[in-house]
Amino acid sequence: MIRKLALAFFLMLSALPALAVNPDEILADPALEARARKISAELRCMVCQNQSIDDSNAELAKDLRVLVRERLTRGDTDEQVFDYVVSRYGEFVLLKPRFSLKTALLWGAPAALLLIGGTILLAAALRRSRPTPGPAPLSPEEEARLKELMREE
């Protein structure tokens, strides 16, 4: 309970020392290892608060790191590795959710807001900057009436 409340502060969410990749996990091929690191950074440690498996020292994170490296060594593409992990753990494991109907709002919102807001503001700015048209010119009848009034003066 107390620990849950202490979440308040910045750091609390990752309170345990996070110690990431161990030397024995590192692949011999640096290119493959670099890909593994990149993939690991996008996979969630399922038992942690908000950490990728790359940053976590939880047992489960280690298992998943090893799994990712196994798949890569077997020749999987990055996409296949993600597919495989998702098939085992569900979409929850992805820190960057895939674009789908359900996440359309999430992915689309920034662009949509920028577009809508920009259009409204631009329209308003153009309207504001245009000099306001003066009063309409007098009609012939009004002209005549005006002349008459002036003469009366």
Added chain:
Amino acid sequence: MIVELGHFALVISLVVSLLVSVVPVYGVMKRDAALMALAPIGTLVVFGLVAIAFAVLTHAHFTSDFSVMNVWQNSHSLVPAIYKISGVWGNHEGSMMLWLLILTLFSAMVAAFSSNLPVRLRTLVLAVQGWIAAAFSLFIVLTSNPFIRLDPAPVEGQDLNPVLQDVGLAIHPPLLYLGYVGFSVCFSFAVAALIEGRIDAAWARWVRPWALGAWAFLTLGIAMGSYWAYYELGWGGWWFWDPVENASFMPWLAGTALLHSALVMEKRDALKIWTILLSILTFSLSLLGTFLVRSGVLTSVHAFASDPTRGIFILVLLLLFIGGALSLFAFRAGTLRAGGLFAPISREGALVLNNLILTVATASVLIGTLYPMLMETLTGEKISVGAPFFNLSFGLLMVPLLIVLPFGPLLAWKRADLAGASQRLFVAVLAALAVALAMYYAENGGPVMAILGLAAGFWIVFGALADLWGRAGFRRVATDQAFRRLFGLPRSAFGTALAHLGFGVTVIGIVAVSAFATETVTETKPGGVIDAGGYQLRFDGMKDAKGPNYTESRAHFTISRGGATVGDVWSSKRIYVARQMPTTEAGILTFGLSQLYVSLGDPTPDGGIVVRIWWKPTILCIWLGAVIMAVGGFVSLSDRRLRVGAPRRAANRGALAPGLEAAE
């Protein structure tokens, strides 16, 4: 007895807050000066009472009075004195007390320094502050009372969470709350003005100093928190897009927009709707952050459901304050008359674009933070939205901001000449590209995109300098005269340039660390030498040590470069005795703006140890930039034009230096 006194003071402060929130408003309606005069007096009394309650709680923590449940749960007799004090706000109840203390401090400052405000506006502002104070005192008294006693009193406490036993806890939350809660004043001004129905440039002049002060503190608070996380967590990360971080970052983004639009409103009587709306939104986001952090809803939707009292309470407050203020805004927005006209290409136009980008950035962080929660509540499906998402979406949104920022201060009000501004910034672009390329080659490569990122950072730095250069009139007037003009520039001009420059410095730091940082993970034994980041680290061996409330094993490293020893560092792993909780204390060695970060892993079976070493080039720029930004805010705040009650004196200054006013 003392504890009961604090408890009593807290309850009385709630009662007085309720009085302040109701009686003076009645006075405003009845035009009764005596009733209105209750607002400032009552506000000062509330602050005094909350300060007493807070002092009592601090006393209980300092003297380790374990008969107080809050002390028992969050302290230990062996904790060093400084952490006994900072431990006051290292827990839910205490941090709500700090929140309330700072809120009432701001109210008291408004009461004390606003005698030149129209009396009705002042009364209403204080009343709105009173509503907030009453709501949060009620929350504390009913759901989070720190003064509850235990009988019999336990002999020993359960200890403060080891991660919080750091100077970071002493500094970070107070700074953060000064910012977070400081925006309440802007909120109250906006609500009061909407009730009154009078919103003009003078109003903006009163609001801006509060926005500026709150923003500068929030900037420092966030930077401090980031640096704390960096050195404490032991893996060199400095920003995690964690919901708790986002909760403080969103008010910062909205507050930055507020600051800029209040400027336009003050000078040109334009952007009224923006300013009022941002005043409301910024503090609403602070409240939302408090809700997210305090209700437990972040841990999981289920945690929230299992212990909903606090969550529901804050949720109701949230709906009342945000909903109420926004309804009032919707009701009154039609009566806001747009003031000064301006062409799309103008200083005003640039600031509107700035507001748009910052608001959309705030919204996308908000959506990203709440999306998993809403998704789970509505469909039961769990998804994650983490750092990779935010880096991509937020990063893309910042691109246009980075490009157009230096143009803003160079554009004239009303109608500006973009070609002229581009001409004046031409040198800045070239210089930025040259320096970025030089830095890229000095780092021996890295992703090519880093050149663009670095150039963007330097472009903002040089753009800010070009702004000052242009205002002083170098190359247009004689150099000595230009220097005289430079020193005669209003402080707000320096504030703007510093804040922008600081932002550029932060960008440079972020790009350089993301692109050029190296990581070395290896096993080593005593005597072993590790190559990392161009340095050689010799592991000299382990040593056991004992602190006041922990035991640790410390590893010593001697660091050399090209055969010459350049320094040494201790890196350790601690076990805090009371909670049997391990932490890592990274060893950090600073070279200029760069750092070598050494963290210990697990021992290996054959007597060695896993070591992780990061080389973080120019990482200090990230926080240095934030400090420069905050300094810019404070410099601007010290401009006499911005001081409350300055308008008359400002007119004199204008007469003394007519050329300067025109130059702005």
